[in-house]
Amino acid sequence: MRRWFRQYVDAAYERLLSREISGAPTHVAVIQDGNRRYARRNGGDAHDGHRAGVETTERILEWCNDVGVEELTLYTFSTENFDRPAEQNEALFDLLCEKLREFADAEQVHEHEICIRAIGETEMLPERVQNAVDYAERRTREYDRFVLNIALAYGGRSRLLEATRGVAADVEAGDLEPDQIDVETIERRLYDRPVRDVDLIIRTGGDERTSNFLPWHANGNEAAVFFCTPYWPEFSKADFLRGIRTYEHRAESWRRTRARRALALLAAVSEPDLPEARSIVDRFRDSLPTAERSDLEAIERADASNENGQGVEGIDSSGRAAD
Template sequence: MKRWLRQRVDAAYEQLLTREISGAPTHVAVIQDGNRRYARRKGEDETAGHRAGARTTEQVLEWCQDIGVEELTLYAFSTENFERPPEEREALFDLLEEKLREFADADRVHENEVRIRALGAVDQLPERVRDAVDYAERRTRGYDEFVLNIALAYGGRSQLLEAARGVAADVEAGSIDPDEIDVETIERRLYDDPVRDVDLIIRTGGDERTSNFLPWHANGNEAAVFFCTPYWPEFSKTDFLRGIRTYESREESWRRTRARRALALLGAVGDAELPEARSIVTRFRDSLPTAERPDEDDLETIESGTAAAD
């Protein structure tokens, strides 16, 4: 297909997807895969691929703000990345330092009150990168309109392991009763500041795995996952909107399932559970197909039958 025709088709598809989207996830997490493969295909070195990917990152930040996403987490450097060749690793550190400082000084970041935070074992990074992290966090600490998390030296399992060790130490010291351990107890030890549950994970580059990324906040929330084939530097707004549509479809399916379960429970539970089941049906009733959607009289009939059976 000729380039000009492809551009017109892509623009039309983007407009169609934009019209179809009715809401946005609160927290999107992105695994930016394919920078090196993109560079090799172009006959360039890995550094060129990472720099091309950095430009895509800037665009995605804008797209998220345009549709109402409130938090974006980018998997920028994993613990496994320390095993890369020294020259590539150092080039990545240079790029991270440069972009962190550039983002921290960008007018659009301050105009939109974007808070920049680092997640992960930042103390394992070179001093120049740690200094850039500190600079970006200090420059944007007072903002709360949008949160941009940069996952650096990050490994989901290691984060959970450290949190578990912290809780175990507190139990041994007697400062926590084991019966008092709850979700908040773990979350307080994962990060200094709260991280929202992940609603959507996007992974580029063709691999269909989440690579140990935010397991507590994604798996626990049953996040939608969108895998796509473009390398990260090629990731387009159309791809992004397809990911958002995947999230919306996942949310609609979840609501429909909850409504069906609650509707079935109305005819089987006792008086103590009736208010909660009825509340769920009322909340998610519109997610059901019209033929399955109960009205108020139907709900009263179901509840009356339950009460009579008791």
């Protein structure tokens, strides 16, 4: 009875979250933490936890499709993980080989045109894992409706370091001028194919840190971050939707901040900057609270008066109407 009631409550909460969500991030990145702790708590070994976690991976692909996410990156194996006991890693490598080939042949992968890619120092992995990666990438290379990035032998700082070394080598060889270095120059050297900026990072297992995950794509885009306590095998659709809601709140806050800054600019900056400020306000007008929309209307009335030679008295430097 208690289990049935819990399932009923969870289903109701999931429906509520689904109604609250009006949009979805384009790219979600997940740190799948807690597989081993889940296994220990349930009397199993690390391999049992990883196998249980794969089931969650299969479900999150469905959830992404449900809400409209277009790219998913899973932090599956870091460069630091090589320091774990060999027997644990070998069992995980066997599981990766099995699931990569299984995913690459799965009917739903081809039905939804999922492109599977590995990012990271994959040459550090055992040959059998490299072969499985190559098989999955070849089988799905032509798809572009949804991208699944699997971070294997991945280290965010090491990728940035290698990209920087590549740029430095090109400059030294005379193939690249320093003033030609831009964002695209670095991004082309990070991965073989483009990776979108990350909109939302989810970490399971209770730790509140991003562990050097996609630092270039996350920090530059000011990604929203959602930390939650369930171990990865326990991660539910309701947890996923809570993460999406966190992203939406962050995006709304960003729009409101942009609108407020532009609102202040309308009263404080020079004439050449005003068109851009007005454009930002027009785009994000609906993000402002009602009281601040009144301030905007006051500025617009003042602008109209100014055009008629009456000046802009009554508006202070913060963009708010004076009492």
